[in-house]
Amino acid sequence: MNVIIGLINGMIAAATPILLAALGGTLTYYAGIFNIAMEGMMLSGAFFAVLGSYYFHSWIVGILFGVLGAILIALIFIFFSISLKVDEFVTGVGLNLFAVGLTTYLLRQIFKVKGAFTNPGIVSIPKIHIPLIEDIPVLGKILSGQNLVVYIALIATIFITWLVFKSRFGLRLRAAGYNSTCLDTSGVSSNAIRFRSLILCGILCGFAGSFLSLGYVTLFTENMSAGRGWISLAAVILVSGNPVGIALVSLLFGFADGLGLFLQQSLPSQFTSMVPYVATLMALFVYSIRKKKKEAIS
Amino acid sequence: MKRNLFVNLAGILIAMLLGAIVMLIQGYNPVETYSALFGYSLANFYSFSTTLRNAVPLILTGLSASVAFASGPVNLGQPGQLLIGAIFCVIGGLYVDLPPYLMIPFLLLLSMIGGAVWSGIAALLKKFFRMDEFITTLMLNMIADYLTYWAITYPLFEPRANHPQTPLITKNGFMPKWGNFNTNVIVMLIVFFVIWFILNRTTAGYEWRISGKNSLFARIGGVKIEKNYLAVMLLTGALAGLAGGLVIMSGPHRFIKGLGANYAWDGIMIAMVANNGIPATLLYGLFFSILQTGSLGMELITAVPSELITVLQAVIVLVVVASRGYFELMIAKIATRRKLKDRDIYPQLINENAIDREDANQ
Missing domain, CATH: 1.10.3470 (ABC transporter involved in vitamin B12 uptake, BtuC)
Structure with a gap:
């Protein structure tokens, strides 16, 4: 029983950063931006979260710094792709590498280390114990005692669903992606909508990054986002941006990640580390088969 | 071709200036740093x-x-x-x-x-x-x-x-x-x-x-x-x-x-x-x-930590690509302006967005 609870908790923890980044990706997806800078935003968020937490001995400042770090990348993205009209793909790839360079450089300049920084002074984000639910026999261990960011991700999923499909901003957001000229002529600047969607994406990726470096583990390593931004992009594409679908897909990836750890007893760790990426390929495979069938019917 | 070369060189120069500013803020000497950089990779045959x-x-x-x-x-x-x-x-x-x-x-x-x-x-x-x-x-x-x-x-x-x-x-x-x-x-x-x-x-x-x-x-x-x-x-x-x-x-x-x-x-x-x-x-x-x-x-x-170069590379890519796009836009604007002048057409009748208003008044 404990193994299964451990597996489920591992799955939730692994799913959280992907879910948060993918929710950010959804917003830009609907706004019609080919945003591949989530990886860079997450990495920058992870670094600055450690920075804030270490210097101010507070996880709240850590998250704040993490969010600001991710917004920094989002702002550069906005500057290049919206103001200067640089190709979004080029901007995204450039910024991802910029984030890798920036964090490694700052890691070396500020903390005087190469590779990884870990210190007892870094305060991690606490786990939340919910009084009554905690006492439910099996479910209690899953529903309660998760990291704060896990609950934030849950709320964010609901909020983003509402924001995209029920709010005025969401209508404009979808219009910006669907037909931006139409939106512009109706008096709403589609660039302003895109600007906001990217900032929101930055905030969500900042939470994802903070969770990576202050929740999942309490340290920063070079390039620690390790392709999670790309996986979240795949998740967005898979479900065509539906937030609830993204939550389910993220859990699937989380499951693959947890499964990898579980399999470590019988397989070399290099193979188990591959599992999330193979799972992404499998998911894309299933998606394309389904799409083919649908097209055959219609 | 010449235009292209100019844009690329200008982009690289801007990116390196940005790099120099970062170095100045951190208290390094940019001239010394850049000369060490290029000296080490270009100085002699070895x-x-x-x-x-x-x-x-x-x-x-x-x-x-x-x-x-x-x-x-x-x-x-x-x-x-x-x-x-x-x-x-x-x-x-x-x-x-x-x-x-x-x-x-x-x-x-x-x-x-x-x-x-x-x-x-x-x-x-x-x-x-x-x-x-x-x-x-x-x-x-x-x-x-x-x-x-x-x-x-x-x-x-x-x-x-x-x-x-x-x-x-x-x-x-x-x-x-x-x-x-x-x-x-x-x-x-x-x-x-x-x-x-x-x-x-x-x-x-x-x-x-x-x-x-x-x-x-x-x-x-x-x-x-x-x-x-x-x-x-x-x-x-x-x-x-x-x-x-x-x-x-x-x-x-x-x-x-x-x-x-x-x-x-x-x-x-x-x-x-x-x-x-x-x-x-x-x-x-x-x-x-x-x-x-x-x-x-x-x-x-x-x-200066060698990692700075990774940052500089990304900045070069972004700045060069951005300035290329911007420069082409400028060239296109100037070309349209000239064309319109040659044809003696009032620009404001063609496209208000592409041409500045002061030009239209001339």
Whole structure:
């Protein structure tokens, strides 16, 4: 029983950063931006979260710094792709590498280390114990005692669903992606909508990054986002941006990640580390088969 | 051409000025730092030949990305293809022994096959299941990373080593050196001319280029898009694989963990900043190599961490691409203005947005 609870908790923890980044990706997806800078935003968020937490001995400042770090990348993205009209793909790839360079450089300049920084002074984000639910026999261990960011991700999923499909901003957001000229002529600047969607994406990726470096583990390593931004992009594409679908897909990836750890007893760790990426390929495979069938019917 | 050169130089200059500002803020002397950087990579024959050697994988992966992007497929799999090419080369070098004049071509071919196999997987996934190569190549990068890590930890592990690496490949497979000049540069130059020739002087290259520019036009014109797609993916994979093979044969002569971690992404950046041009890829590859090779000297002499160069590279790419777009916009504006003046038409009747109002009043 404990193994299964451990597996489920591992799955939730692994799913959280992907879910948060993918929710950010959804917003830009609907706004019609080919945003591949989530990886860079997450990495920058992870670094600055450690920075804030270490210097101010507070996880709240850590998250704040993490969010600001991710917004920094989002702002550069906005500057290049919206103001200067640089190709979004080029901007995204450039910024991802910029984030890798920036964090490694700052890691070396500020903390005087190469590779990884870990210190007892870094305060991690606490786990939340919910009084009554905690006492439910099996479910209690899953529903309660998760990291704060896990609950934030849950709320964010609901909020983003509402924001995209029920709010005025969401209508404009979808219009910006669907037909931006139409939106512009109706008096709403589609660039302003895109600007906001990217900032929101930055905030969500900042939470994802903070969770990576202050929740999942309490340290920063070079390039620690390790392709999670790309996986979240795949998740967005898979479900065509539906937030609830993204939550389910993220859990699937989380499951693959947890499964990898579980399999470590019988397989070399290099193979188990591959599992999330193979799972992404499998998911894309299933998606394309389904799409083919649908097209055959219609 | 002249205009292009100007834009690129201006972009690089702006990026380096930004770098200088960062250095000033941190209390380093920018002039000293830059002179240490370029001095270390260009000062004499010895250092320049090191720079050339280091440029080879950058240029080859850059060519791979340039050819792919110019022809349509978004092959972002250079990092993975490089690793698989390198591991194929190492396997060949460990288990086969031939005289050098056979061994070197054999290993080069083997590493190209390795890269092509890896990009071929992505190409087949696209062909049969219409899976976007843009995501599949990225995932295959990660998988290749762990696969080669496993290969050098278990089956190909050198027993005496204390971290994952393979034994040395056979001596016959080393790229010959003249002094410090490594012959991998010659292989790269041959490949460069072959690629330039294919793209600019053959029917296939023409078809690839127009498919990249406008695939609908190409299809209507009778180009077999799918066949070309496969060819481009295999070719670009082979190029990245070759880069991996040459890294092994001219550098450490064995597969060490973390080998080529940066080369291939740099290749993608080089292709972007070179706007997929083949000669421009060569020049930018060389320039990036100057920066990277010099970064070590910079760190030794002025204590500026070499990681700054990674940041500088990304800034160069963004600034050059941005200024290119901006400059073209300006040129187009001026050209329209002139045209309108020649025709004696009031500009405000044509397009208010493109022309400033004060011009209209003239």
